[in-house]
Amino acid sequence: MIRCENVKKRFGDVEVLKGIDLRVEAGEVVVIIGPSGSGKSTFLRCLNYLEKIDNGMVHVNGKLLGKREVGGRLVEDKEKHINKLREDIGMVFQQFNLFPHMTALGNVIEAPVMVKKMSKDQAVKKGLELLDKVGLKEKANEYPNRLSGGQKQRVAIARALAMNPKIMLFDEPTSALDPELVGEVLQVMKQLAKEGMTMVVVTHEMGFAREVADRVIFMDGGYIVEQGPPQEVFTNPQHVRTREFLSHIR
Numbered sequence: 001m002i003r004c005e006n007v008k009k010r011f012g013d014v015e016v017l018k019g020i021d022l023r024v025e026a027g028e029v030v031v032i033i034g035p036s037g038s039g040k041s042t043f044l045r046c047l048n049y050l051e052k053i054d055n056g057m058v059h060v061n062g063k064l065l066g067k068r069e070v071g072g073r074l075v076e077d078k079e080k081h082i083n084k085l086r087e088d089i090g091m092v093f094q095q096f097n098l099f100p101h102m103t104a105l106g107n108v109i110e111a112p113v114m115v116k117k118m119s120k121d122q123a124v125k126k127g128l129e130l131l132d133k134v135g136l137k138e139k140a141n142e143y144p145n146r147l148s149g150g151q152k153q154r155v156a157i158a159r160a161l162a163m164n165p166k167i168m169l170f171d172e173p174t175s176a177l178d179p180e181l182v183g184e185v186l187q188v189m190k191q192l193a194k195e196g197m198t199m200v201v202v203t204h205e206m207g208f209a210r211e212v213a214d215r216v217i218f219m220d221g222g223y224i225v226e227q228g229p230p231q232e233v234f235t236n237p238q239h240v241r242t243r244e245f246l247s248h249i250r
């Protein structure tokens with residue numbers, strides 16, 4: 001579902017991703033952990049081309065992202081085509097990023113109506129189903145400022161799902177939440193994983209990683225330092241930097 005080869009990204013003089021290779025199979029749940037500044041968010045953003053990469057290739061669902069072959073040469077792809085490929089990839093951010101002037105339902109139906117040209121009726125029907133799925137049907141007509149952080153994040157998940165993505169990317173989805181609201185968001189994510197969604201999740205919720213992840217990846221300094229099944233990475237980390245990191249967060 002995702003295939004990255006030697007992905008590099010620099011901001012000015014600073015190389016933030018130093019050659020990332022990663023394959024994610026359909027239905028796999030991959031959790032990425034690692035210290036602040038190690039490039040986790042940048043990497044997720046490269047996966048849906050919110051950041052342009054400087055080197056390497058990203059294939060999503062078999063399709064090369066950001067580049068197109070013309071007469072045997074690779075050229076920059078057109079924004080319109082990139083946006084089309086992006087529809088396969090839903091993203092959920094730490095800060096929810098809901099539209100404040102739209103209700104929960106308005107947020108969920110915005111892209112299907114505006115981008116996919118779905119009829120309003122159909123989008124509303126689907127939007128209500130998705131809000132129901134995340135346990136928020138009764139909040140459909142509330143504005144974000146009347147929702148708790150956990151509710152906002154569940155609306156954001158429903159909004160991402162409204163585009164029928166094949167992959168969901170989560171960037172620290174529970175880090176901005178009060179502790180008592182973390183569980184309701186993780187519960188929705190667990191359900192998605194159970195339904196077979198392909199997921200890449202940056203999180204420090206180790207309980208979630210142990211229970212749900214097929215694979216845990218430890219990133220540090222722009223590299224994947226170590227990866228494996230959660231029980232291996234957590235109980236028997238091979239790399240000294242992984243051990244150090246884990247000792248700080250437990």
Ligand SMILES: Nc1ncnc2c1ncn2[C@@H]1O[C@H](COP(=O)(O)OP(=O)(O)O)[C@@H](O)[C@H]1O
Pocket residue numbers: 011016034035036037038039040041042043
């Ligand atoms: N748009 C940007 N411009 C310049 N530097 C950036 C930008 N985005 C991220 N960085 C830098 O890239 C490094 C990795 O950041 P990030 O991917 O956010 O790490 P993480 O998510 O692991 O904390 C940091 O040093 C950060 O300051």
Ligand SMILES: [Mg+2]
Pocket residue numbers: 040041042171172
């Ligand atoms: Mg980050």
